[in-house]
Amino acid sequence: MSEPALLTVEKLEVVYHRAITAVQGISLSVRKGQIVAILGTNGAGKSTTLRAISGFLGIDDARVTDGSVTFNGKRIENRQPNEITRLGIALVPERDKVFPNLTVIENLTAPFAPAHYNRRDNEVLAYQFFPRLAELRSRTAGLLSGGERQMLALASALVCRPELLLVDELSLGLAPVVVQDLMARLVQIRHELGTTIVVVEQSAAAALNVADYGYVLENGRVVLDGEGARLRAHGDIQEFYLGQTSSSDRRSYRSVKQYRRSRRWYG
Amino acid sequence: MQLAVNIVVLSAIYALIACGYVLIYRVSRVLNLAHGELMMLGAYLLLATAASFAGNPVAAIAAAVVLSLAVGILVYVFLMRKMTGEMVLAAVLTTVALGTLLRGLMVLIWSAQQQYPGQALGFANPAIALPGGGRISTFAAILVVTTALVYGGLFVFLRFGRWGVRMRAAGQNPLLAAQRGINLHAVYALAWGLSTLTGSMAGMLIALDSGLTSSMTVIGLKAFPAALVGGLDSLVGALVGALIIGAAEVLSIQYIDPLLSDVVPFLVLIAMLIVRPWGLFGTREELDRV
Amino acid sequence: MSRGMPRASGYFRTDYAQDLALTQTRLERASLLAFAVMLAAFPFLATAFYLDLACQVFLAAIGALSLMLLTGYAGQISLGHAGLLAAGAFTAGILFREFNAPFWVTLPAAAAVGALLGIVFGLPSLRLRGLYLAVSTLALHFVVVYLGGEYESKRGYSTGIMIDAPTIGGYAITNGRVWYFVLLVAAAATLLICINLLRSRTGRAWRAIRAHETVAEALGINIAAYKLLAFVISSAMAAVAGALFAYYRHFVSVEAFSLFLSIQYVAMIIVGGMGSLLGALLGAVFVTLFPYLIEAALQQLPNAQSYAGVLFAVNYAAFGVVMILFLLFEPLGLVGIWHRVQHYFLLWPFKHRPVAGAGK
Numbered sequence: 001m002s003e004p005a006l007l008t009v010e011k012l013e014v015v016y017h018r019a020i021t022a023v024q025g026i027s028l029s030v031r032k033g034q035i036v037a038i039l040g041t042n043g044a045g046k047s048t049t050l051r052a053i054s055g056f057l058g059i060d061d062a063r064v065t066d067g068s069v070t071f072n073g074k075r076i077e078n079r080q081p082n083e084i085t086r087l088g089i090a091l092v093p094e095r096d097k098v099f100p101n102l103t104v105i106e107n108l109t110a111p112f113a114p115a116h117y118n119r120r121d122n123e124v125l126a127y128q129f130f131p132r133l134a135e136l137r138s139r140t141a142g143l144l145s146g147g148e149r150q151m152l153a154l155a156s157a158l159v160c161r162p163e164l165l166l167v168d169e170l171s172l173g174l175a176p177v178v179v180q181d182l183m184a185r186l187v188q189i190r191h192e193l194g195t196t197i198v199v200v201e202q203s204a205a206a207a208l209n210v211a212d213y214g215y216v217l218e219n220g221r222v223v224l225d226g227e228g229a230r231l232r233a234h235g236d237i238q239e240f241y242l243g244q245t246s247s248s249d250r251r252s253y254r255s256v257k258q259y260r261r262s263r264r265w266y267g
Numbered sequence: 268m269q270l271a272v273n274i275v276v277l278s279a280i281y282a283l284i285a286c287g288y289v290l291i292y293r294v295s296r297v298l299n300l301a302h303g304e305l306m307m308l309g310a311y312l313l314l315a316t317a318a319s320f321a322g323n324p325v326a327a328i329a330a331a332v333v334l335s336l337a338v339g340i341l342v343y344v345f346l347m348r349k350m351t352g353e354m355v356l357a358a359v360l361t362t363v364a365l366g367t368l369l370r371g372l373m374v375l376i377w378s379a380q381q382q383y384p385g386q387a388l389g390f391a392n393p394a395i396a397l398p399g400g401g402r403i404s405t406f407a408a409i410l411v412v413t414t415a416l417v418y419g420g421l422f423v424f425l426r427f428g429r430w431g432v433r434m435r436a437a438g439q440n441p442l443l444a445a446q447r448g449i450n451l452h453a454v455y456a457l458a459w460g461l462s463t464l465t466g467s468m469a470g471m472l473i474a475l476d477s478g479l480t481s482s483m484t485v486i487g488l489k490a491f492p493a494a495l496v497g498g499l500d501s502l503v504g505a506l507v508g509a510l511i512i513g514a515a516e517v518l519s520i521q522y523i524d525p526l527l528s529d530v531v532p533f534l535v536l537i538a539m540l541i542v543r544p545w546g547l548f549g550t551r552e553e554l555d556r557v
Numbered sequence: 558m559s560r561g562m563p564r565a566s567g568y569f570r571t572d573y574a575q576d577l578a579l580t581q582t583r584l585e586r587a588s589l590l591a592f593a594v595m596l597a598a599f600p601f602l603a604t605a606f607y608l609d610l611a612c613q614v615f616l617a618a619i620g621a622l623s624l625m626l627l628t629g630y631a632g633q634i635s636l637g638h639a640g641l642l643a644a645g646a647f648t649a650g651i652l653f654r655e656f657n658a659p660f661w662v663t664l665p666a667a668a669a670v671g672a673l674l675g676i677v678f679g680l681p682s683l684r685l686r687g688l689y690l691a692v693s694t695l696a697l698h699f700v701v702v703y704l705g706g707e708y709e710s711k712r713g714y715s716t717g718i719m720i721d722a723p724t725i726g727g728y729a730i731t732n733g734r735v736w737y738f739v740l741l742v743a744a745a746a747t748l749l750i751c752i753n754l755l756r757s758r759t760g761r762a763w764r765a766i767r768a769h770e771t772v773a774e775a776l777g778i779n780i781a782a783y784k785l786l787a788f789v790i791s792s793a794m795a796a797v798a799g800a801l802f803a804y805y806r807h808f809v810s811v812e813a814f815s816l817f818l819s820i821q822y823v824a825m826i827i828v829g830g831m832g833s834l835l836g837a838l839l840g841a842v843f844v845t846l847f848p849y850l851i852e853a854a855l856q857q858l859p860n861a862q863s864y865a866g867v868l869f870a871v872n873y874a875a876f877g878v879v880m881i882l883f884l885l886f887e888p889l890g891l892v893g894i895w896h897r898v899q900h901y902f903l904l905w906p907f908k909h910r911p912v913a914g915a916g917k
Contacts, residue, residue, distance in 0.1 A: 054446065085448035096443060099436045101550075109429060110436035112448025160448050298688050349885050356634060359688060360827060361884050363636075363820055368877025374870035488816075495692060526710065530703035533696035537681075540693045544685050 006032045006072065006196050007053070007089075007164055013066035014048050014057060022048040024220040025067065030164070030213075035190055035197045037211035037228065039204045045220040046200045047094065050168055053198075054091040055081035071164065086112065090162035094169045097153035100142030104133055107141050107152055111159040126155035128192070129185050147178040154185065164196045165189070171203045179203070183210045208232045270521060272401040278513030279414040283469040284490035285497070285505040286421060287462035293500045294438045294458040297347070297358045301366035302466055303487020305342070308369060309335040309467020310384065310474035310483065311377050317387040324388040331471060332464065339463025343456040351455070366484070374481060385475040392476060406476035413472060417465055421502060434458060438500070485529065489516075492536035498549020507547055511535065579752065596741060600734040608733045610846065615740035616802050617841035619747045621825040623794035625837035626751055629826055630760065631787035632767030633682050634691040638822040640698035641792045643814035644674050645799025647705045650718035650809035660723035664800055671796025672789045674701070679788030683781050686770075698819060706811045717810030720803055736805060743801060747794060751834055754790070763787055817873075824876065828883050830890025839891040847879070848872050 007030040014023040023045040030036045040046045051057050052064055055076070064077040076084055085091075098107055108122050127134045130151040136144065141152060150170065157165060167186070171179040187210050189195050201207035208214055214231040216224040224234065284306060291299045299305075313331040320327040346365060350358040385392055385406070394402045403411075425431040437444040437454040445451050470483060493512040497504025512532045519527045539546065600608055620642060627633050645667040652658040652666055674697075681693040709715055722729040730736060754760050762783045765773035774780050803809045821844050829840025851872055855864045864871070887893055 056442070056446070081442075081445040082448050082450050085446060090448075091446050093443065093446065096440050099439045099443065101439055102432065102436060106432050106435070109432045110444070110447060110449065112433075112450075156447060298692070346881065353888075355688065356691075357884055357888065359691065360823065361881060363823070364877045364880035364884065366877070367817070367820060367873050368881065371870045371873025371875070371877060375867055375874065379870075491692075492696070495689075526703070526707065530699050533699040536696045537693060537700070540681055540685060540689065540696075544681075544689055 004032065005029045007198075008070045009049065009053065009067070010070070011067035012049065012052060012064060012069065012077075014045075014052050014062055015065045016062040018061075018063075022062070022220055023052070026217065026220070026222055027067075028215055028222070030196060030198060032163075032196055033190065033194055034212045035186065035199065035210055037204075037207035037214040038198065038200045038217060039202070039207065039214060040217035041202065043219075044217040046217055047168060048220075049217070050091065050166055050198075050200050052077060053084075054089060054166055055079050055084040056091075082112070085160055085162075088161075088163035089166065090157040090160040090164075091166040092150075092153045092157050092168060092170070094172060098141040098144070098149055098156065101140065103138050103140055104144075104152055105137045107156050108159055111156050113159050114161055117159075117161065122159045125158055129158070129189055130155050146173055147175075147182070150174065150178075150182060151185075154182070154189075158189070158193075158195075162195060164198065167197065167199045169201065170199055171201060171206050176206075179206045183207075186210060268397070268399040268401040270517060271399075272397065272403050274510075274514045274517045275411060276403065276407045277517055278510045279411040280469060280473060280486065280509075281490040281493040281513050282506050282509035283410070283414040283417060283472075284466055284487055285494040285509050286417065286502060287466040288491055288494040289497075289499060289502055289505045290421075290434075290458050290462040290465075292494075294434050295347075295351070295358075295455050296355055296438075297350075297362070298499075299362045299459075299462065300359060300491075301342075301362040301369060302462070302491070303484035304366040304369040304373070305335075305338065305463045306466035306470035306487045307479075307481070307483045308338060308373060308470070309463070310470035310479050311373055312338075312467065313471045313474065314377065314382055314384045314387060314479065317384050322389075324390065327388060328471070332468065335467030336460045336464045338467075339460040340456045342463065343452075343459035347455070347459065348452060351451070370481070370484065379481045382474075382479045384471070384479060388475075390475060404476055406472055410469070410472040410476065413468060417468070418502065418506060421461075425502070430454070430457060489529070489532045492532040492539075495536055495546055496539045498546025500550055501546065501548035504546050504548030600737045605733055608737055610849065612733070612736055612740050612805060614842050614845045615737075615744040616798055616805065617822075617825065617845045618744045618838050619798035619801070620795055620822055621829070621837040621841040621844075622744075622747050622751050622834060623791040623798070624822050625826050625829075625832075625834060626754070626763075626794075627787050627791035628823075629832045629836070630755060630767060631763035631784065633679075633784060633787060635678065635694040635791075636691045636819050636823065637678065637694035637696075637698035637701075638795060639814045639816065639818035640694075640701035641671055641674060641678070641795035642799035642802065642818070643705055643811065644670055644701050645796030646803035646809045646814070647708065647718075647799075648796065649800035649803045650720055651708060653720050654712075654714075654718055660804060664797060667796045667800035668793040671793040671799075674796070675789035675792030676785060678792060679785045682784050682788065695816075695819075698816065702811050702814055705809075705814070709811060717808050717812070720807050720809060722807065723804050730804075740801065740805070743797075748834065748838070750794075755834070759783065759786065821876075824880050826890075827880060828890055830892030831888075833890075833892040835895075836890050836892040839895075843891065847876065851875050 007028070009026060009028040012023055012026045013021065015021050026045065026049055028036075028038070028049070038046050038049065048057075048062070051062075053069055053071075053076070055078075057063060057078070067077075068075055069077040071084075071087060071089060074087065076087065076089075099110060102110065105123070108126050109119055111122075113122055123134075123137075132148065133151055133155060136148060141149065144152060154165075154167070165186075170182055170186075174182070183206055186197055186199070190197055199207050199211065208228050208231055211228040211231075214225065214228055215222050216231070224231065226234070284302065287302050287306075288299060291297055291302075309331065312334045313328065316327040316330040316334070317324070320330060342365065346361065347358065350361050390406075392404050392406050394404050395408060396402055423431075425435060433444065433449050434454050434457065436447070437449060437451055441451055444454070466487070470487075473479075473483065473486065489512070490509070493509040494505050495508070496511055497506065497508025512535055515535050516528055516531045519531045599611060603611070620638065624635065624638050627635055648667040648670045649660075649663040652663045658666070678694055678697050682690050685693060709717065722731045724730070730739060755763075762773070762778045765776060765778055766780060766783060770780060799814075802813075806813075825840030825844045826837055827840070828843050829838065830836030852868060855868065855871065858864065883890060889896075
């Protein structure tokens with residue numbers, strides 16, 4: 001844990017259409033080699049934070065209005081997505097994560113890899129973690145199943161040789177078994193390539209099982225953060241994200257949150 | 268036999284022009300209505316280089332081809348780049364405006380008179396007798412061969428070339444392409460460059476074959492139905508579409524009325540839009556995208 | 558009609574009569590009246606040249622208004638507007654030549670032909686959107702012009718069809734001033750029809766379709782019917798404009814209805830400002846006068862005579878430049894500039910602009 005921070009987000013503020021503030025003062029820090037989970041319900045600001053890091057805000061008429069995103073000592077907020085990718089950050093988006101009319105192999109050719117890697121290297125890298133893709137190499141990506149598609153998306157992101165891999169909603173629409181398997185692949189990627197990984201998840205259980213550290217966002221703010229194991233044990237997380245308390249004493253979601261949060265801040 | 272030759276030549280012309288529409292549409296969903304003017308500009312560039320490289324026709328042609336590639340890239344960098352992210356329709360109207368501008372400029376620079384770059388370069392254009400009894404002019408024959416080579420080259424490039432695959436990727440999902448480190452502006456500029464290049468080659472060859480007038484833009488516009496009948500996002504489609512349009516035009520001139528030549532491509536287009544709007548080889552989802 | 562029109566705060570409508578009224582404030586009424594007086598006085602002060610310019614503007618305004626209904630409000634792009642004008646002009650010309658029909662027959666006939674063509678132009682819009690629709694209207698333009706050309710050459714009017722001036726009770730309208738008022742009334746009537754259409758159920762349906770077709774359909778709007786209606790109304794108006802044009806010029810020829818004319822009409826609604834009737838009018842004025850401005854500018858240059866031959870080319874080039882400039886830098890057109898000026902004075906001395914998008 002003495003590694004320096006690879007990615008630092010400081011007091012980030014993002015405004016959509018010059019009117020709606022989606023993220024208000026989020027600070028995160030990701031150390032080299034960590035797996036970090038960002039959790040939260042819909043509209044908490046998870047995806048916006050991820051987009052701010054990966055350079056995708058401009059498309060939705062959003063801007064980072066305050067704060068900073070620093071990667072490897074370089075400020076990267078409001079930069080073009082392709083520049084950010086070449087600096088070493090690759091994103092696996094929530095939807096539309098593969099090129100549907102290209103074959104698997106073409107999906108692995110299209111990404112911009114550093115010049116000294118050739119196509120063969122890209123394929124070897126992909127099959128190292130996802131051997132299943134080797135069987136599907138000339139299949140059109142649009143015909144893959146959800147799990148296979150997610151594998152291809154992860155593989156094609158790896159082709160960019162990122163230092164930091166951002167994964168948006170890995171579990172979306174996938175069976176728990178598949179999610180478990182993919183999470184295990186993330187651990188393997190971290191282990192074998194030393195890639196730092198940030199996962200954004202609604203399904204907290206799967207993410208917290210592999211994460212070293214976690215942040216919980218709500219209404220564009222960080223409300224909780226801590227090491228993976230401690231978060232898993234935290235009462236609020238168990239109650240609202242893991243659903244582990246019995247349903248009879250489950251309280252109203254919003255009111256309890258408000259209460260707990262004010263206690264944390266003022267009490 | 269002569270009829271078949273005419274059909275092949277006209278289809279080759281349309282096909283060579285139509286692939287320019289397809290390239291740009293496929294990559295950036297923009298319909299380039301200035302394609303006819305850009306094609307004519309290529310022909311005039313040949314006229315200009317013919318004057319400066321007098322006595323060296325190969326250098327003149329090479330220079331004109333390189334210049335036309337540059338023109339396409341410049342059009343993107345200085346004009347169409349500003350329209351990325353705007354409504355597709357605004358981008359299309361920009362190409363209409365560009366076409367109007369180019370047409371005016373070309374008349375101002377080169378006048379509206381008929382010119383013969385072939386003579387300027389010192390080329391003769393003898394007719395070649397074909398085995399079956401038909402005749403084809405030398406440059407028409409070169410045009411047919413060029414079209415075949417261009418299509419072959421494009422197929423290989425888009426299927427196996429790294430940048431070719433990237434162009435297809437950018438066309439399908441620009442956001443993801445940018446996320447994978449692909450510079451969209453570079454891809455779009457490449458598409459505009461290649462499109463203008465192929466269009467200009469068509470323009471030059473037509474001008475070498477039969478002279479150069481300001482009415483050449485009409486040919487460019489008539490090639491557009493070929494692209495659409497085949498399916499705007501498909502190169503194979505453009506080839507087949509060009510064949511259909513070329514055949515329909517030649518046959519109706521021959522058997523019905525020569526005046527029909529300007530309207531037949533559009534009649535075929537309307538028929539196609541009614542029956543199968545996305546074209547013979549196009550993707551059906553295209554309709555909802557625009 | 559008050560949509561997007563800035564007013565000082567404190568202005569509210571309190572009853573339905575106010576909502577129905579065409580003008581809202583005393584200032585509006587006064588300025589409208591002053592404008593009407595100016596329009597009425599103009600022909601008695603202007604020379605024949607300026608009178609002709611004004612008539613051209615009125616004709617262009619009818620065409621631009623009809624295209625604005627279709628594109629600016631119903632969201633259906635058309636690149637074949639010149640084809641509709643041609644259809645109207647040829648209907649008038651052919652009926653006059655073949656049957657010696659008077660104008661009170663030919664004008665409604667032109668409108669009917671326009672409406673019919675509107676259905677033909679509009680049918681593709683039921684399946685096609687955006688680009689594909691634009692392309693199909695472009696194709697129809699070529700077909701209409703071809704048919705006109707066929708008629709000309711088959712009947713031996715290869716240079717065009719001559720039409721006599723329309724007569725009312727034995728009086729032939731040949732005088733420029735009379736034409737001025739005839740066309741002014743026609744343009745004003747068109748504007749009034751447009752205004753009222755747009756604030757009725759029809760106008761609301763069109764806007765809903767333009768905003769989002771699927772949602773509009775879910776709201777119970779009969780998309781097909783309203784789209785076709787937009788095409789029918791717009792085309793009928795354009796055809797009438799074409800017929801008036803034919804009478805005004807005493808002459809019909811396919812040469813006048815080139816693709817460039819369609820582009821000019823599209824330019825009118827771009828330069829004027831999409832989604833605004835005022836924009837259509839401003840655009841019509843601008844596009845009609847623009848070539849004359851260019852000519853006047855060229856006259857100022859030394860050896861002006863030598864440019865006479867290339868005038869049309871200069872026009873093309875300058876026209877392209879202006880369209881590009883508007884598309885790049887002022888997508889809201891002249892109306893956008895006008896509204897910004899109004900906002901500036903309304904809000905003065907403050908500089909805050911309303912939040913982007915919130916004003917719509």
